[in-house]
Amino acid sequence: MNWRARLLALDGMMPALDDTGRLAWGTLADAPDDAELVFLGLDEGKACFAAVPPHGDSRPRMANPALWSLMAALSPEDLALYGGARSLVDWHARHRFCAACGGDTRIAKGGWQRDCPAEQGGCEAQHFPRTDPVTIMLVEHGGKLMLGRGLGWPEGRFSALAGFVEPGESIEEAVAREVLEESGVRVRDVSYVASQPWPFPSQLMIGCHSHADDDVLTIDETEMAEVRWFTRAEVQAALAGEEGAAFTAPPPHAIAHHLLHWWIGA
Amino acid sequence: MNWRARLLALDGMMPALDDTGRLAWGTLADAPDDAELVFLGLDEGKACFAAVPPHGDSRPRMANPALWSLMAALSPEDLALYGGARSLVDWHARHRFCAACGGDTRIAKGGWQRDCPAEQGGCEAQHFPRTDPVTIMLVEHGGKLMLGRGLGWPEGRFSALAGFVEPGESIEEAVAREVLEESGVRVRDVSYVASQPWPFPSQLMIGCHSHADDDVLTIDETEMAEVRWFTRAEVQAALAGEEGAAFTAPPPHAIAHHLLHWWIGA
Numbered sequence: 001m002n003w004r005a006r007l008l009a010l011d012g013m014m015p016a017l018d019d020t021g022r023l024a025w026g027t028l029a030d031a032p033d034d035a036e037l038v039f040l041g042l043d044e045g046k047a048c049f050a051a052v053p054p055h056g057d058s059r060p061r062m063a064n065p066a067l068w069s070l071m072a073a074l075s076p077e078d079l080a081l082y083g084g085a086r087s088l089v090d091w092h093a094r095h096r097f098c099a100a101c102g103g104d105t106r107i108a109k110g111g112w113q114r115d116c117p118a119e120q121g122g123c124e125a126q127h128f129p130r131t132d133p134v135t136i137m138l139v140e141h142g143g144k145l146m147l148g149r150g151l152g153w154p155e156g157r158f159s160a161l162a163g164f165v166e167p168g169e170s171i172e173e174a175v176a177r178e179v180l181e182e183s184g185v186r187v188r189d190v191s192y193v194a195s196q197p198w199p200f201p202s203q204l205m206i207g208c209h210s211h212a213d214d215d216v217l218t219i220d221e222t223e224m225a226e227v228r229w230f231t232r233a234e235v236q237a238a239l240a241g242e243e244g245a246a247f248t249a250p251p252p253h254a255i256a257h258h259l260l261h262w263w264i265g266a
Numbered sequence: 267m268n269w270r271a272r273l274l275a276l277d278g279m280m281p282a283l284d285d286t287g288r289l290a291w292g293t294l295a296d297a298p299d300d301a302e303l304v305f306l307g308l309d310e311g312k313a314c315f316a317a318v319p320p321h322g323d324s325r326p327r328m329a330n331p332a333l334w335s336l337m338a339a340l341s342p343e344d345l346a347l348y349g350g351a352r353s354l355v356d357w358h359a360r361h362r363f364c365a366a367c368g369g370d371t372r373i374a375k376g377g378w379q380r381d382c383p384a385e386q387g388g389c390e391a392q393h394f395p396r397t398d399p400v401t402i403m404l405v406e407h408g409g410k411l412m413l414g415r416g417l418g419w420p421e422g423r424f425s426a427l428a429g430f431v432e433p434g435e436s437i438e439e440a441v442a443r444e445v446l447e448e449s450g451v452r453v454r455d456v457s458y459v460a461s462q463p464w465p466f467p468s469q470l471m472i473g474c475h476s477h478a479d480d481d482v483l484t485i486d487e488t489e490m491a492e493v494r495w496f497t498r499a500e501v502q503a504a505l506a507g508e509e510g511a512a513f514t515a516p517p518p519h520a521i522a523h524h525l526l527h528w529w530i531g532a
């Protein structure tokens with residue numbers, strides 16, 4: 001037992017908080033004897049770990065209102081730490097078997113790898129936590145901004161369109177394909193703005209800006225409930241949370257919020 | 267049988283070429299009856315497919331000289347098409363089992379998904395092809411550029427440092443961590459330059475530029491054989507393939523080549 005180590009307190013996949021609203025920590029003694037431990041890094045000379053829970057959670061964040069409000073309450077540092085830990089332990093919980101041969105795998109390299117060991121009859125494949133690149137993009141035309149409301153989202157909540165980068169695509173190609181698929185609009189002059197990790201389950205959000213040649217929308221109704229163009233004043237009012245704003249803006253800890261602010265200031 | 271469909275000719279994971287040096291195509295009749303087919307898209311009204319080979323290939327490209335020279339010979343369009351197809355069929359070949367329960371999976375959604383079917387006793391998990399974001403970065407100090415030679419690379423071949431984005435990191439954080447780990451140098455002002463898919467096995471290369479505060483190198487000898495600073499004239503000579511150049515530049519189809527050109531022109 002290393003007394004200089006500490007264990008992130010998790011209830012399933014949910015973080016526990018202390019009296020001050022910070023992430024709660026225990027010691028390695030709090031983990032079951034057979035727990036798989038993921039090394040999260042050093043903090044003030046102490047090694048920080050998280051234990052892999054019995055089950056992961058691949059749902060989008062929208063499906064978990066308790067987590068939604070908890071994320072809004074965490075400090076940026078705690079949010080980043082919890083996010084990274086959540087992505088890792090979730091991946092382990094949902095990848096206990098070898099995708100190459102079906103055998104049992106075991107945790108390796110402090111939780112940054114899983115091995116399919118030969119001595120258990122495995123195929124010796126190595127597996128690594130995945131991070132899925134997702135483009136999220138502002139589309140501008142004639143001074144207005146295209147935003148969408150996904151199927152199942154609350155009435156009035158709009159955000160930037162987004163979608164996974166597919167094998168064989170550049171970031172710029174992924175932006176153009178996603179916008180065309182979801183809105184029917186062709187974009188040009190795609191530029192990078194900012195990036196952010198998003199742990200639901202483990203995405204790298206790549207924020208971009210682009211220009212559209214026209215504003216005629218043909219919406220993909222299998223994905224989007226609404227896609228609309230908003231004026232600068234409407235985006236400003238939504239970000240300010242004004243009563244009667246044209247839409248509800250994404251929350252401050254989402255990269256879409258940052259992108260909208262960037263657009264207002266640009 | 268759809269006569270308007272065509273099948274990418276593959277020998278294992280290697281492409282076959284026709285007399286004109288283009289990718290060779292056959293018909294769906296060329297695939298075994300039980301072949302898993304991946305839909306690659308439409309080309310001139312014909313549906314294009316590739317069949318999943320018995321085995322994938324997770325080696326880096328450096329380990330396959332035949333592929334290296336073949337890639338240099340393919341047109342940009344064929345290279346993009348082969349790259350996307352290679353990433354997809356390789357993923358299927360190395361993910362036949364469910365990582366969540368160990369059961370057999372089957373191909374779904376035209377090859378853009380694998381399912382663990384309930385009627386075979388599976389857990390109903392869905393699996394998606396992975397794309398791994400990798401940062402590759404120019405590091406500049408006092409007008410010089412930092413380049414490295416990885417362990418096992420040919421003598422004299424240098425390229426930009428690179429590394430996987432880890433769960434919980436932004437692109438900018440990944441750049442700073444990788445450069446610090448591999449060279450001991452701290453960077454600031456990370457900016458995005460360009461991106462490119464890289465199908466070995468399925469990476470999204472994210473090219474960045476950054477500035478270093480000092481030029482004192484502390485090399486990670488478990489990853490790098492050499493890390494050095496090169497002048498603008500040295501980079502220029504290497505890109506031009508001049509005899510006696512200070513190093514051998516990365517080949518034109520690699521994003522590192524594009525990044526070096528960008529730096530020379532900037």
